[in-house]
Amino acid sequence: MPDLQPVRGTHDILPDEMRRHRRVEETARALGLRYGYAEMATPIFEFADVFARTLGETSDIVTKEMYTFRDKGGDGITLRPENTAGVVRAFLSNGLQQQLPLKFFYRGPMFRYERPQKGRMRQFHQIGVELLGVADPLADVEVIALGQHLLDELGVADRTTLELNTLGDSESRAAYREKLVAYLRDFETKLSEDSRARLGRNPLRILDSKDEGDRRIVAGAPPIAASLNDSSKRFFDSVCRGLEVCKVRYRLNPRLVRGLDYYNHTAFEFTTEALGAQGAVLAGGRYDGLVEQMGGPPTPGTGWAAGVDRLALLLSEPEAWAGAIAVVPVGAGETDAALGLVQRLRRAGFAADLGFSGNMSKRMKRADRIGARVAVVLGESELARGIATVRDMKTGEQDEVPLSALEDRLARYR
RNA sequence: GCGGGCGUAGCUCAGUUGGUUAGAGCAUUCGGUUGUGGUCCGAAGGGUCGUGGGUUCAAGUCCCAUCGCUCGCCCCA
Numbered sequence: 001m002p003d004l005q006p007v008r009g010t011h012d013i014l015p016d017e018m019r020r021h022r023r024v025e026e027t028a029r030a031l032g033l034r035y036g037y038a039e040m041a042t043p044i045f046e047f048a049d050v051f052a053r054t055l056g057e058t059s060d061i062v063t064k065e066m067y068t069f070r071d072k073g074g075d076g077i078t079l080r081p082e083n084t085a086g087v088v089r090a091f092l093s094n095g096l097q098q099q100l101p102l103k104f105f106y107r108g109p110m111f112r113y114e115r116p117q118k119g120r121m122r123q124f125h126q127i128g129v130e131l132l133g134v135a136d137p138l139a140d141v142e143v144i145a146l147g148q149h150l151l152d153e154l155g156v157a158d159r160t161t162l163e164l165n166t167l168g169d170s171e172s173r174a175a176y177r178e179k180l181v182a183y184l185r186d187f188e189t190k191l192s193e194d195s196r197a198r199l200g201r202n203p204l205r206i207l208d209s210k211d212e213g214d215r216r217i218v219a220g221a222p223p224i225a226a227s228l229n230d231s232s233k234r235f236f237d238s239v240c241r242g243l244e245v246c247k248v249r250y251r252l253n254p255r256l257v258r259g260l261d262y263y264n265h266t267a268f269e270f271t272t273e274a275l276g277a278q279g280a281v282l283a284g285g286r287y288d289g290l291v292e293q294m295g296g297p298p299t300p301g302t303g304w305a306a307g308v309d310r311l312a313l314l315l316s317e318p319e320a321w322a323g324a325i326a327v328v329p330v331g332a333g334e335t336d337a338a339l340g341l342v343q344r345l346r347r348a349g350f351a352a353d354l355g356f357s358g359n360m361s362k363r364m365k366r367a368d369r370i371g372a373r374v375a376v377v378l379g380e381s382e383l384a385r386g387i388a389t390v391r392d393m394k395t396g397e398q399d400e401v402p403l404s405a406l407e408d409r410l411a412r413y414r
Numbered sequence: 415g416c417g418g419g420c421g422u423a424g425c426u427c428a429g430u431u432g433g434u435u436a437g438a439g440c441a442u443u444c445g446g447u448u449g450u451g452g453u454c455c456g457a458a459g460g461g462u463c464g465u466g467g468g469u470u471c472a473a474g475u476c477c478c479a480u481c482g483c484u485c486g487c488c489c490c491a
Contacts, residue, residue, distance in 0.1 A: 005481080008481090064415075064488095064489090066488090112489090112490080117485075117486085118489085128491090277486065305491055309455090312489060317480080360448090361451075364449095365451050367451065369452095377450075381449085389450090393451070398450090
């Protein structure tokens, strides 16, 4: 007998939670379409290289969080930890370079081998958009505006804050990195252990440290802004101006950086206080170097990903199901008539339910429990007269309706 | 991967300084009601007390390990 517990960091999504997931995903899909982002899907696993090469060999995701295994053919396979790399791979595999610009929406499960926490699982779900082929900052503005629009639509915007920063182009980023490291070297012995390790690998991340001592040191660090070259400055100004035009409110956060190597220029994060340590619900940025890094032609890109599970946690109570029409046979003699009727109603576009067994009292009880708004009672006396008793489950009022007129009478319950 | 807290019925929880047959509410099922749900009344089912080991005459209770959940760190959606 295998262990009946699901694998650590995974869980079953039962109907209540599934409704929330669907609401997040369907709202996003519909909204994405309105902005011109077409849904696509990539496989949930790829050759390990697709992620190892693009996310940065030293990133935590690659070094300790990937689900990687050898398949029977000996290939190194990785369960996708995120989907941007997959989308870019698909873009190149399918020769879509000729059709730029391209806008994609995706949804699906992702996998990271991490210690589970609230809002953080080993199998989790993301939705995301990618906009390829547009170097103009208007592209960043569009994807951020779409993100804001989605959070508004889901009714969670009042609990999130948009934080915005720029990393500059690669030249600015490299220059800043140098300045920052030079500054931090002086405090090396005072930095936290984690941050000392990051100094060589990923010094920008130190800006983001939650350690008290680190924060004091970082407070005196040179700002990114001072290292930006003119074009990077202009780019960021345009993004900010565009957001203002779109009435998207943001907060500049010069310490916001990104964990993945392929980001440049715009970095943003919609964060919430409501999820404990897992603050980010929707985050992304620009990744102009990624396509080239994967072997394609230089192609700019920008986009974001959002955590479906996290957004689902923020959603208010799921809206109750509209409720079916319960067809209730009084006795065994009316079973066939009831079966025929329930199927006829379903074909006509109604949600209709036929309890499978029990006397009338049982069936009424069940009708109540599934939230039926109306019960159609079929008994011997009804059938003899070619009518049905229609009972409103809320008011308790009931009247007799000719069988032939049922669809019309029930129209408002469709 | 590191540190803290918590595991008793489907859910929320009680369970005395270790003591005999582990309880309640809600939920479920059945009955009161052979043509009417919600309310009410009655009854029933449901537990290897997370798991394994140890201490003890005796462990839900104490100790150790382990698994899971949870909070924080790391990282990130």
